Amino acid sequence: MNKINDLFAIKYPIIQGGMIWASGWRLVSAVSNAGGLGLIGAGSMYPDILREHIQKCKKATDKPFGVNIPMLYPNLEEIIQIIIEEDVKIVFTSAGNPKTYTSFLKERGIIVVHVVSSLKFALKAQEAGVDAIVAEGFEAGGHNGRDETTTLALIPMIKEKIDIPIIAAGGIATGAAMYAVMALGANGVQVGSRFVASEEASSHIDFKKMVVNAKEGDTTLTLKELAPVRLLKNKFYQDVHELYAQAPSVEELKVLLGRARAKRGMFEGDLDEGELEIGQVSGLIHDIKPAADIVDTMINEFLATQKMMKEISI
């Protein structure tokens, strides 16, 4: 029995996190077809592009899938309208207030999950009426919380105070890590970085190769004044770092970040000038594989770990 499998009607409690410039219909349908739950990353899509991805995803899988909507999205109302029109059944919201759309979506029969990085926001999300939360630790790739709470500390803290199902995220790329967070109280996992290095991710191949070659210590959390983000320490990051030495204003940071840095790095493959979001666990990712292999490997590792743990005595 697993609450996350029941909630989404899926086979395995592995969710592929919505990721800008990485999770289009190809990756999403591959993960859903493999028994997990794929999420389209709406954050990097214009409304008409999102609609196209939803429609292609419906054709590529008859299994459940969802859409991740970062609430800072400029055309939020338009995106919500598309979700309703296209009859999307699952929405993961992030980076914003869960109160804004939770009741509206739930009244229309949509399952709503909100991503949080602290206990405080987990309580707010529960109060807003979400069906589950993603609790994302400081290790995670992409945008992250200010509190820098690690997954290992965050999950049990949230478990102590929250009744709704918990999906752990941040630093999970293996079945052993999945086992560990489930031992801490999570009901399932959300995986991001590992799926960037998948054949179906829409990220640029040079970015994928850089992820595979990344070592421990190659990522950092930066730009806390704007929206904290974990990324690879490339030239763009060095420029940010140098600007920090001059105690920049938020405006100066915004100018350096510009508008299209993430697209330039992760989608167009400009490894120097682009922003390359990825998690600490990139140091553990050594190959680019089909998404279905990633899901299968994680499940097999989970089961092997479960068996091994039964034999361990203390």
Ligand SMILES: Cc1cc2nc3c(=O)[nH]c(=O)nc-3n(C[C@H](O)[C@H](O)[C@H](O)COP(=O)(O)O)c2cc1C
């Ligand atoms: C390239 C990249 C882009 C991401 N974009 C988003 C996004 O648009 N919305 C969101 O809620 N989370 C985003 N995330 C976070 C993931 O959905 C996921 O929660 C996180 O990657 C989990 O941690 P991990 O990277 O250690 O697996 C992104 C992560 C990465 C690596």
